[in-house]
Amino acid sequence: MRRFFERYGDKVGRPPGTLDLATSTSERPVTISVIQFDPEGVDERVFDDVEQLAALPKRGVTWINVAGVHRPDVIGALGAEFGLHPLLLEDVVHTTQRPKVEEFDDHIYVVLHMISVASLADEDGYAIDGEQVSFVLTPRALLTFQEQAGDVFDTVRDRVRRARGRIRKSGVDYLLYTLLDVVVDHYFLVLERIGERVEELDELLEQPRGGAGLDEVHAVRRALLQLRRTVGPARDVAATLARGDSAFVKKSTLPFFRDVMDHATRVSDSVESLRELTTSLADLHMSRLSHRMNEVMKVLTVIATIFIPMTFIAGVYGMNFVQMPELGWRYGYPAVWAVMLGVGGGLVVYMRKRGWL
Amino acid sequence: MRRFFERYGDKVGRPPGTLDLATSTSERPVTISVIQFDPEGVDERVFDDVEQLAALPKRGVTWINVAGVHRPDVIGALGAEFGLHPLLLEDVVHTTQRPKVEEFDDHIYVVLHMISVASLADEDGYAIDGEQVSFVLTPRALLTFQEQAGDVFDTVRDRVRRARGRIRKSGVDYLLYTLLDVVVDHYFLVLERIGERVEELDELLEQPRGGAGLDEVHAVRRALLQLRRTVGPARDVAATLARGDSAFVKKSTLPFFRDVMDHATRVSDSVESLRELTTSLADLHMSRLSHRMNEVMKVLTVIATIFIPMTFIAGVYGMNFVQMPELGWRYGYPAVWAVMLGVGGGLVVYMRKRGWL
């Protein structure tokens, strides 16, 4: 079972902006890829050294993607280069932030979680992989920080390269929108897979032996809890950006951020609906179970109630007393049958009147 | 069972305003019907080409209804003709939007879902058909987009033709109100059918064998969840329009939008009430079940508790030991009867004192 909560303990008491305790033991390299574009064309470069950034020409929109936040020296150098707030750098490095927007004097910091479904319903439970993605919007450049190199932004890179849509003609704020949109669209994907699984569980739990499905309903609920903690704040992030308080976001880009907000709201609504659905599902299953148990109990009761007194009577005349006058009666045996059937039949009638048969 | 969540996956990573991935494989035609009216008269035309729209005379109120949003070329041409925002066009085409109002500089975009009860309680579960209806309000024209040609707006067309009510004398904002009112009134219809079904379920679940009703209660709750996701935002849409922030909505039309808001609020309240009612219903049913089970168990216990010891005694004197002095006693047999009845009677007294009989 994957951990539901991360460790925070080793951070207590360190000064803010401390970067050196991050997972710096890792030897994974950090890749810095830079895309510069304007309506006329695109320049792509890959660095593994921050100093090289200083030599970048000023041109159109600059998108610097940093894949890997485990090297505090790199993050620190970037921070110095772009004049970023130390708290911002700390948040970039400590990848358990709550999604949020933080506006500084000359840049905006956005944190979101990119989630994807690593596995659904396999033996490890529902593994929802979450990766923190940080965005720093400065007037002419957008910095993005991923925990590891991934392909989630490839579609956007492609659009930049091929000049599809308006991305080449728009500013850095539109680029930010495009990337947020990709992140939120992935929420839909995760939600969709969970939704499908819930539909399957709905059918599974209709089966009498569907009890195993209950464990999975619990796992789904757990996954939805995680999703909600990711999506709810993401909605607030989009709403904050869509309000347009910031000087960095052009008015013409606001409808796009509103669009992202709408999407996040829809995901959020659906998470709530799914939560209620799973609750209703589990209740229904338990009700069915009670019904079935009731049926079973009724049969036991009917059989036992009818035969227990009859067996008692048979037992009586199985006793070996020397003096048992009934045993010698001529019609003793049929009479006992009559009594036994009478008792049994009477009980059947009684139970039928009570509505149990 | 109908799908509770739609697929979004194929949209991830495409630029906003992309129209070409809609269900364009479909060969269904798109019908563009135009009604132009002023207090003096009405002109009705049907086009299947957007270019013809350019030739429309300017006259009173123009209502352009587009039945079918699967032809991106048509939607795109309309967008170009009326200067609509690309995001708006995308929302028109991707018919899984959350109900919302979006105000642009020179037009207002409204999305609602028109729902109708396709089937209730038949073998397919509760199928609530939802169709996205988009409205674009410009100063002199109203564009409406339906997923397919339907008759839901026919009553309004009729009112325009016959000049019933004030519709012919009012502006394009009043026309928008009229159509929203029709959509919200359909919510009432759906709610009413669900409400009736809940009343039937209430009676059904009173029956001892009403267990099958529980599955339907679950289906109803599911339908109410869907309804809530439709109606709640619709209420917000009406409230936004009724606030009258927009320059396109005349002050004299505001009471009408408030009226729509009141209706949507009423639907919304009723959905919540129905949800609580179904919960209460299911709880009540489970309680009754427990009661009945309790009764059944008590009878089993009483019968078994009384006869099991008596049967044991009879069993003892059915043993074949050579040396069983009681068997030879003169009053052994009646004595054993006395003991057995004494034990049974004592247990009856005990149970009566415990309040189980």
Add this chain to the structure above:
Amino acid sequence: MRRFFERYGDKVGRPPGTLDLATSTSERPVTISVIQFDPEGVDERVFDDVEQLAALPKRGVTWINVAGVHRPDVIGALGAEFGLHPLLLEDVVHTTQRPKVEEFDDHIYVVLHMISVASLADEDGYAIDGEQVSFVLTPRALLTFQEQAGDVFDTVRDRVRRARGRIRKSGVDYLLYTLLDVVVDHYFLVLERIGERVEELDELLEQPRGGAGLDEVHAVRRALLQLRRTVGPARDVAATLARGDSAFVKKSTLPFFRDVMDHATRVSDSVESLRELTTSLADLHMSRLSHRMNEVMKVLTVIATIFIPMTFIAGVYGMNFVQMPELGWRYGYPAVWAVMLGVGGGLVVYMRKRGWL
């Protein structure tokens, strides 16, 4: 069982302000009673024709009460006479409005529901009768519309006639307050009766056989749901009036509207408390049931567990095998008794150690 939801269906698609579909088939007469008063005296008149209203002298406060909203011609004529908005007239006629205040340029429209307890806990369930009461406040006159002639406002008429309190010295807004106060006071009456019934149910459900009470708890919850839908919006109505935004309500009358708001809030609070109380009641009852069932089961288990093995042993020595050496043993019979009692006693000791006895 009374209907929980009203039919709305036949209204879909009609233009707003349509009055002619109301229950106009009814031949019940409409009574229009007019009371005019100032500190000096009172004039009472009864009309059955709207035209006569035009001839009313202008004097102090004019209160026009219309008992019966089923005659659209009457309502329409009144609307024309006082210049009322068509939507207002529609709301007056269609008596399923949500309680609300609507401010127009020269009149305020208030809708409330007057409820009374038609029957509690009789064979028809909880019948809460609701009647829509509409108030139109104009600068000098108050129009009230009741669904049918009733005596709920008689106490107010009486106060006007006898000049009790400040009513004759105050304006038309104070008259409105007085009538709203009467309506809200009736909520208290209904609530009180439900509250009493809940107390009785509390005692009833303490009885072991109180299961029938559960059905009534459900009925109470249903009634409380209905009450809440009536009272909650009524509170908002009073709050809106108490805010004093309207030019029609004198500042000196505001404390009175605040008083009505306080009353409605108290009713509203009590409805919530009662809802929680009934939930707690039902839970408690179910818990008691489980406890009792547990007790019953324990007795069954104890008796059965003790005697079933003993009966088996007796059964063994009731077998008729030729070769059963134990049967001939001198102390076979007492030995078997010893074994049986040993087994039974051992089980008793075991169960006592498990804490079941």
Add this chain to the structure above:
Amino acid sequence: MRRFFERYGDKVGRPPGTLDLATSTSERPVTISVIQFDPEGVDERVFDDVEQLAALPKRGVTWINVAGVHRPDVIGALGAEFGLHPLLLEDVVHTTQRPKVEEFDDHIYVVLHMISVASLADEDGYAIDGEQVSFVLTPRALLTFQEQAGDVFDTVRDRVRRARGRIRKSGVDYLLYTLLDVVVDHYFLVLERIGERVEELDELLEQPRGGAGLDEVHAVRRALLQLRRTVGPARDVAATLARGDSAFVKKSTLPFFRDVMDHATRVSDSVESLRELTTSLADLHMSRLSHRMNEVMKVLTVIATIFIPMTFIAGVYGMNFVQMPELGWRYGYPAVWAVMLGVGGGLVVYMRKRGWL
């Protein structure tokens, strides 16, 4: 069982400000005690006539405490003397008001409920006695109205007499604060006793026979409901006073009202926590019950399942057929024992594999 809801019925339809229907039949006297103080000294007087109040000298702070609100003439005379609003007087007399602050032009009216624990967990259930206390703050005098003479304000009187704290040096608003603080402190007392009782219940319900505790949990929940209806609005009262909108409350007194607000918030939080705790408690108890029942059932099943087939076999060979070859077999008897033990042992193995033993 004490009544949870009070009667309101006899008030319907009377004009506001009607005082004469209060419990005026009572012959209990009304005590009016006046304390006047300034930093130099204290004057205490007791009247039983309102006229004497007119002769009071003007001096420092005047605190008039009226013990008993059942004499409308007294209340009316006081109202006339201090120019109080008739609605205020009505609220003083009708002692079922919701806690609230009402600001009039030249006085502020505050209603709270003083509660105390009359009895906890005795045979009458949880009796929470509530008494309405009204405060009228005028620029130089504070009027307080208690339902009956009591000693709850004695500590404050004492502080005035002994000049403890700053009370003698402060104004009438500080006196109001002091009294509110006493009222809210009593909520803590009640809460504390309930809290202690809940801890005892927690331990009681751990016992297998703790079922009786469930009834008390219900009573506690009921008491908490009552407490919440008292405390929640009391918090709002303190918050309103702490906002300092009123000209009567000096800025230097605001921190004290904020302090009262903090206390009331704490009570309010604790009430909620206790409510959740009792719910969790009841759930836990029910779970334990289910567990224990499960254990009991398992034993019954195991015993019955093992012995019922064995008993059947013994029964077979207890039959008296003439032709039963097995009976004459040499090893028939041991063979039957072997079969019986084989069946029983096989079932034990089966059940062990299912994890039931």
Add this chain to the structure above:
Amino acid sequence: MRRFFERYGDKVGRPPGTLDLATSTSERPVTISVIQFDPEGVDERVFDDVEQLAALPKRGVTWINVAGVHRPDVIGALGAEFGLHPLLLEDVVHTTQRPKVEEFDDHIYVVLHMISVASLADEDGYAIDGEQVSFVLTPRALLTFQEQAGDVFDTVRDRVRRARGRIRKSGVDYLLYTLLDVVVDHYFLVLERIGERVEELDELLEQPRGGAGLDEVHAVRRALLQLRRTVGPARDVAATLARGDSAFVKKSTLPFFRDVMDHATRVSDSVESLRELTTSLADLHMSRLSHRMNEVMKVLTVIATIFIPMTFIAGVYGMNFVQMPELGWRYGYPAVWAVMLGVGGGLVVYMRKRGWL
């Protein structure tokens, strides 16, 4: 079991600002440690007398930590020295305050609870130790009050001494931030331990015999309730400080307070998630229990239902009537076997058809 609610009773009726009823019987010493620092250096002193404070030089930032609030004379003298509000002093001494910020004219008062996990899941239940920490921010000095000397602030002292981070270069507001951050970071630690325990419980409750885990789930829920009452208001405290309304907090420090707020929000979110998770956990466990019970009951029913009628038949032919013709039949015995197996087999078929086997 630790007390869930503290005693308040002995405080009722005392004037505000009364310090003398605190636990002054204690002879524990009060330690006053002073740290003064500026970018150039640090001075540390320890006093046990307040008078010595007056002789402190004015230099950079002064941090006065008071360990022990049980000596009212010390607190009172400090209050006089720094001109603190008497209510503030009372709140410092009475260590059951709700977390809050109180702004006075020349100082800000902040109360938080420092919590730590004393023990988890040992025999005393979940003991969450809470200690009230008070902060008084004046323009140049920060006063902190701990209930007892502890090491929680040692990391900060260390940072001051070693000039790590920006603490030596920043003002007294940054020092306040640093300490709040330490307090909130401890919430993470507590939450983390509870989170781990919940994961263990999740696994424990999967075991059939995991019933004991339910008691612990209850204890966890109780601990989460306590945590919530601590963390929720702490979040509000940070939010208030982050709003920057106060003149004492420099604009450049606001992002740091926002950071604390983000952390507290995350803790708060996680507490809610854990609460839902434990609820879901308990539900799941109960469902599994029901499932298992159902299985057990079914086996009992099947066995009993099959053998009870067969045993009855055997009992019949064990009777000793003289006239029982079947006993003498040639194939009587095999016939009876056939009947018995027929009955048993028939029942098996029936139950298989009902889906119980």
